Amino acid sequence: MFHNLFYAAFEHFKTIYGKNANKMAIIYIALTECCILLVLGMFFAVFLSKMHVNLPSGTDLWLFYFVSCLIIFLKNWVQYSGKKRKILNTKSKHTKQNSYGLLALIFLPIGSLILAAILYQAL
Numbered sequence: 001m002f003h004n005l006f007y008a009a010f011e012h013f014k015t016i017y018g019k020n021a022n023k024m025a026i027i028y029i030a031l032t033e034c035c036i037l038l039v040l041g042m043f044f045a046v047f048l049s050k051m052h053v054n055l056p057s058g059t060d061l062w063l064f065y066f067v068s069c070l071i072i073f074l075k076n077w078v079q080y081s082g083k084k085r086k087i088l089n090t091k092s093k094h095t096k097q098n099s100y101g102l103l104a105l106i107f108l109p110i111g112s113l114i115l116a117a118i119l120y121q122a123l
Contacts, residue, residue: 005029005108006080007089008100022080028105030076034069035112041065042119049123 009028013021041061048055055061079085 002029002033005032005100005105009105011099012102012105022085026076026080028109029080030069030073032109032112033072033076035109035116037068037072038065038116039112039119042116042123046119046122 006025006029010021010025013024013028017024045055045061056064
């Protein structure tokens with residue numbers, strides 16, 4: 001799923017940013033993955049707090065989230081910057097796949113942030 005999102009974002013950014021489209025697509029996909037991770041973290045935090053399970057402090061959880069986001073950025077940088085990206089790019093051009101529209105690309109991270117804010121209020 002994230003490969004398809006990356007190439008859809010890459011195609012949209014290629015017309016706007018030219019050579020910097022790959023960097024922008026990497027930043028977009030990393031931010032999207034971090035937003036989804038935030039929603040999952042908020043969901044489990046709310047769920048476990050309602051079950052009266054002892055959780056680490058909020059500072060520890062936020063630190064874990066930021067370290068996880070750093071790892072996601074590094075993973076995407078390695079994955080989509082090298083030879084593997086070029087191979088996946090040629091494979092995606094030969095196969096016909098569904099492309100995500102620009103509104104879907106915009107609202108996926110925004111929607112997940114809104115959902116995370118709603119879940120945060122439940123804490």
